[in-house]
Amino acid sequence: MKKIYVIRHCKAEGQLPNAQLTEEGREQAKKLAEFFSGQDIDRIISSPFQRAIQSIEPLSKALHIEIELDQQLTEKVLSNKDMSDWLLKLRDTFTDMTLRFDGGESSQEAMNRIAGVVNRLFDDDKSNAVIVTHGNLLALLLKYYNDEFGFEDWKKLSNPDVFQLTKQANSVTYERLWIE
Known part of the structure; x- marks a missing residue:
């Protein structure tokens, strides 16, 4: 049975692509590595944003798996x-999946983007993978599998x-594994 673990990055200093993890976020990244110790992981794939990479670096080093x-x-x-x-x-983009604002993408487009990554991983020969992404994209992936997942769930x-x-x-x- 193939498993894919999808992670929302740890606490960061901001939303820009180069935003770093906070001190608390760096501690959370270490806890993530501990959380996954003993799990059979074949691949680690991350958003190229710094906060996502930094969130998974301790696990990457512990497992000796390069971050793709x-x-x-x-996001x-x-x-x-x-x-x-x-x-x-x-909030409006959760109810109207085709709504698009200036220079943005619709929720449907973003959902298709992350679902494509996950579907390719499920079709891959390797067993288990870790994906590191961002909150809104994670929420849209969960909505892809359960249409009832919405804005209030994203906030949680x-x-x-x-x-x-x-x-x-x-x-x-899907099942939520992280309990703070």
């Missing part, structure tokens, strides 16, 4: 303009967060 960077795992772009009401706009995600996806026959289920 994948642009498809970057969903809501807009290329500053929006003071971004939280309301984000933690930094970090860990979900295990399991595929049996043609069905994928």
